[in-house]
Amino acid sequence: MFELFKNLGTWLTSGSQWAGSDGIAHRLGEHLQYSLLATLIAAAIGLPLGLLIGHTGKGAFVAINLASFGRALPTVGLVVLVFLAGGLSMLPVYVALVALAVPAIVTNTYAGMTAVDPDVKDAARGQGMRGHQVLFQVELPLALPLIMTGLRLALIQVVATATIAAYVSFGGLGRYVFDGLAQRDLVQVLGGAVLVAVVAVVLDLLLSTLQRFLFLPHARTDSRGGTPTRTA
Amino acid sequence: MNRRTLLGGLFAAASVPALAACSGGITSLNESSGSTAGGGSSKGGITIGTANFTENQVLGYLYAAVLQQAGVKVKVRPNLGTREIVIPALKAGDIDLLPEYQGALLNYLAPKDASAEPGTMQNALTLALPAGLQVLPYGQAADSDCFVVTRATAQKYGLTSLADLAKQNGRLVIGAAPEVKKRRVGAVGLQEVYGVQFKEFKSLDSDGPLVKGALKKGDVDVANLFTTDTDIAADDWVVLSDPKNLIPSQHIVPLIADRKADDTVRKALARLGNVLTTEQLTQLNSQVDNDKKDPEDVAAAYAKQHGLA
Amino acid sequence: MTIDWSWIGDHTDDLTSLTLSHLQAAMTAVFFGLLISLPLAVVAHRVRPLRGFLLGLSNVLFTIPSIAIFVLLLPVSGLTRTTTVIGLTVYTLVVLLRNTVEGLDSVPAKTKEAAKAMGTRPLRTLLTVELPLALPVIMAGVRIATVMSISLVSVATYIGDGGLGQLFTDGFQRDFPTPVIVGVVLTILLAVVADALLVALQYVLTPWRRRRA
Numbered sequence: 001m002f003e004l005f006k007n008l009g010t011w012l013t014s015g016s017q018w019a020g021s022d023g024i025a026h027r028l029g030e031h032l033q034y035s036l037l038a039t040l041i042a043a044a045i046g047l048p049l050g051l052l053i054g055h056t057g058k059g060a061f062v063a064i065n066l067a068s069f070g071r072a073l074p075t076v077g078l079v080v081l082v083f084l085a086g087g088l089s090m091l092p093v094y095v096a097l098v099a100l101a102v103p104a105i106v107t108n109t110y111a112g113m114t115a116v117d118p119d120v121k122d123a124a125r126g127q128g129m130r131g132h133q134v135l136f137q138v139e140l141p142l143a144l145p146l147i148m149t150g151l152r153l154a155l156i157q158v159v160a161t162a163t164i165a166a167y168v169s170f171g172g173l174g175r176y177v178f179d180g181l182a183q184r185d186l187v188q189v190l191g192g193a194v195l196v197a198v199v200a201v202v203l204d205l206l207l208s209t210l211q212r213f214l215f216l217p218h219a220r221t222d223s224r225g226g227t228p229t230r231t232a
Numbered sequence: 233m234n235r236r237t238l239l240g241g242l243f244a245a246a247s248v249p250a251l252a253a254c255s256g257g258i259t260s261l262n263e264s265s266g267s268t269a270g271g272g273s274s275k276g277g278i279t280i281g282t283a284n285f286t287e288n289q290v291l292g293y294l295y296a297a298v299l300q301q302a303g304v305k306v307k308v309r310p311n312l313g314t315r316e317i318v319i320p321a322l323k324a325g326d327i328d329l330l331p332e333y334q335g336a337l338l339n340y341l342a343p344k345d346a347s348a349e350p351g352t353m354q355n356a357l358t359l360a361l362p363a364g365l366q367v368l369p370y371g372q373a374a375d376s377d378c379f380v381v382t383r384a385t386a387q388k389y390g391l392t393s394l395a396d397l398a399k400q401n402g403r404l405v406i407g408a409a410p411e412v413k414k415r416r417v418g419a420v421g422l423q424e425v426y427g428v429q430f431k432e433f434k435s436l437d438s439d440g441p442l443v444k445g446a447l448k449k450g451d452v453d454v455a456n457l458f459t460t461d462t463d464i465a466a467d468d469w470v471v472l473s474d475p476k477n478l479i480p481s482q483h484i485v486p487l488i489a490d491r492k493a494d495d496t497v498r499k500a501l502a503r504l505g506n507v508l509t510t511e512q513l514t515q516l517n518s519q520v521d522n523d524k525k526d527p528e529d530v531a532a533a534y535a536k537q538h539g540l541a
Numbered sequence: 542m543t544i545d546w547s548w549i550g551d552h553t554d555d556l557t558s559l560t561l562s563h564l565q566a567a568m569t570a571v572f573f574g575l576l577i578s579l580p581l582a583v584v585a586h587r588v589r590p591l592r593g594f595l596l597g598l599s600n601v602l603f604t605i606p607s608i609a610i611f612v613l614l615l616p617v618s619g620l621t622r623t624t625t626v627i628g629l630t631v632y633t634l635v636v637l638l639r640n641t642v643e644g645l646d647s648v649p650a651k652t653k654e655a656a657k658a659m660g661t662r663p664l665r666t667l668l669t670v671e672l673p674l675a676l677p678v679i680m681a682g683v684r685i686a687t688v689m690s691i692s693l694v695s696v697a698t699y700i701g702d703g704g705l706g707q708l709f710t711d712g713f714q715r716d717f718p719t720p721v722i723v724g725v726v727l728t729i730l731l732a733v734v735a736d737a738l739l740v741a742l743q744y745v746l747t748p749w750r751r752r753r754a
Contacts, residue, residue, distance in 0.1 A: 021432055022433075068688065068736070069729060069732075069733070071685070071688050071689060071692065071732070072688050072691060072692050072728060072729045072731075072732030072733065073692065073725070073728075073729065074692050074693075074695040074705075074706065074709070074724070074725060074728045075692075075696075076695050076696055076698065076706055076709045076710075077695060077705075077706070077708075077709045077721055077724050077725040077728065078725065080709045080710075080712060080713045080721050081718065081721050081722065081725060083713070084542065084712065084713070084716060084717075084718045084721060085542045085718070087445070088442065088445050088446070088449070088451075156603070156604055159604070160603070160604050160605065160606050160607075161606070163606040163608060163609070166435070168442065169434065169435065169436050169442045169446065174606065174608075175435065177606055177608050177609045177612065178410060178435065178608070178699075179410040179413070179435050180612065181313065181314075181317065181410075181608065181612045181699060181700075182313070182314045182316065182317075182409060182410035182411040182435075183314075183316055183410060183411050183413070183414050184314070184316035184317055184320065184615075185414075186612065186613060186615075186616070189609050189612045189613055190609070190613060192606070192609060193605045193606055193609035193610070193613070196604065196605065196606050196609075197601060197604040197605050200604035201601065201604060228600075228603060228635065228636070229636070229685060229688070229689045229692075230603065230607060230632050230689055230692075230693055231689070231692040231693060232606075232607060232608075232692075232693065232696050281620075281701075284710070284714075285714070286714060286715070309620070309701055310701075310707070310711075311698070311701060311707065311710055311711070311714075312620055312700070312701035313620075313699070313700065313701060317615070317620070317700070318620075320615070320619075321619055321620040324619045326619045326620045326621055327620070437714075440713075440714050441713065441714065441716050520715060521715055521716075524545070524548075524715055524717045524719075526552075
């Protein structure tokens with residue numbers, strides 16, 4: 001075990017390991033690209049959906065149940081299925097990552113919306129605010145901490161799961177994990193795993209810092225956020 | 233398919249390491265007198281492992297069919313991974329028997345040792361194998377690694393042999409399974425023997441949909457495939473010749489743990505080795521890959537048809 | 542993409558054994574996850590300084606790709622079911638630990654004081670007062686951990702296990718969608734049924750909550 005970690009140090013610090021198309025720098029860039037794009041797409045789908053359900057109170061049962069279905073979706077199976085249906089492209093990877101991220105975003109956004117005090121909403125309406133004004137000026141700001149928790153949760157899950165891109169020939173840090181498995185090169189596997197974990201933790205810290213600066217009045221991160229889950 | 237039952241699984245979860253250690257201990261006690269001849273016993277049943285490509289699974293199920301006929305209890309664990317993963321599992325006792333390939337196995341054990349003649353290679357294998365493992369007589373069927381290009385690529389760059397690849401150094405992309413990057417019959421040997429340097433090594437799969445798809449699409453110029461793949465002829469791909477004999481002869485050879493190698497197993501597998509030809513194996517692979525039949529069914533039907541089961 | 546229905550008919554035995562093997566891996570992991578996280582949660586609940594450390598550690602473990610965990614376990618437990626179960630257990634910990642701590646936190650201080658005043662010993666209070674009251678939150682964790690594990694088992698197909706996950710690699714290698722579709726559907730069904738059973742179990746275990754609903 002000690003030997004493994006000693007070799008990990010050498011692996012992580014050697015200059016040649018960082019350079020080139022199979023270098024850490026390039027793989028890191030790919031991994032960030034996959035993760036951020038997938039999370040953005042998921043946010044573009046999940047946020048409006050969560051807001052709508054929370055605002056209108058309609059479809060909550062269906063959405064929450066679909067979200068728990070989503071948690072059961074096996075990522076490996078989904079990637080293979082989309083690959084067999086549509087051929088080799090990044091599409092299978094993005095479909096799987098988005099499918100993983102959307103439930104976390106929808107459920108947390110919805111939870112944030114329902115946590116808004118009904119009296120506050122009534123007061124806003126009483127002052128003559130319209131539906132969309134109530135949504136954007138009252139509910140959304142109050143729900144933001146939980147929404148952010150959902151986004152952070154989704155991002156962490158996506159970063160860890162983007163490893164799967166390497167299974168269908170693409171790059172990212174998963175390359176080291178899958179190549180290391182095929183070559184039984186555990187140092188490479190550990191290196192890839194540590195880098196993925198570091199990316200996840202750093203991105204999470206960045207988002208929580210951002211959250212603190214942007215939304216000072218509601219700065220406390222909400223611990224009632226959904227539980228993280230993993231499907232790969 | 234895995235036929236493990238719930239109970240079997242529960243049992244396995246609780247006791248696999250203990251069982252492996254225990255059975256190893258008992259056999260080495262009982263058989264301490266017997267060296268290579270005779271050796272172990274297949275009475276407790278044999279677990280056959282297979283690597284992560286079609287042909288190896290077909291071979292695993294062929295072994296299973298003939299061993300079952302010989303009265304040995306077998307369990308097949310398909311698709312375990314690469315040689316680099318499977319052989320340590322064999323040493324550790326997670327599996328007992330593995331369909332292997334002479335040259336590739338020898339290269340794994342002692343790189344550079346792979347001579348071309350199957351008889352010589354068998355001796356070299358016996359010497360190179362770690363204690364506790366042995367190879368049984370090799371069969372007549374063989375399957376080699378090969379490097380192929382599309383007809384168009386061959387014409388464009390004037391490629392007929394592996395030596396021609398060096399003239400295009402830094403220009404061509406090779407696609408192969410990740411382990412091939414570090415293997416002698418792969419990026420390492422191509423560089424050493426032929427001085428080939430690729431522009432990029434793309435990690436794909438072992439003669440599977442990724443590497444063949446990438447070759448068709450033009451994502452890679454050179455692909456590492458197996459000679460027993462009917463797609464090579466069907467797609468009119470060009471197999472690059474190997475004038476410097478980098479790629480050794482690859483007769484199929486059973487690799488088995490000493491503790492399980494008895495005469496029953498030896499005889500059954502030798503019979504299969506004598507009957508199965510390269511052409512037949514190629515056809516069996518195609519039935520699985522192209523006709524989507526189960527390797528298990530294909531193997532069982534073959535064994536029955538040839539009076540092996 | 543078409544489904545080869547006859548393949549399904551021909552493979553009911555295989556599918557049954559794969560499903561059972563899949564379920565067994567997931568349930569064993571949740572069982573060991575509970576076994577480990579219950580005492581850890583009690584410690585985290587009582588010893589404040591350890592709380593952040595334990596929850597933080599389980600969060601970091603959670604960011605490691607599951608395939609990597611399985612591969613890194615190979616020198617320890619090889620290509621066995623044990624490797625699958627250890628790997629899955631790691632991921633159940635983050636959910637179970639967090640929920641159990643939150644469950645224990647949710648028990649009102651007054652309730653605990655009342656138990657103390659009645660002369661109940663601490664261990665007895667934990668077992669007969671705190672844990673039962675924390676049960677709904679703990680069970681919510683168990684449900685999530687179960688569904689997650691059922692989904693995750695298939696990753697172990699890369700190390701030759703993985704229950705229904707074997708259908709994914711098989712279909713992938715042969716460019717054959719039927720096993721993959723069947724595998725995905727069965728995995729989801731398994732998760733839904735397991736979740737429903739846990740809801741029923743919770744109903745049985747917490748009779749005092751029924752009147753409220």
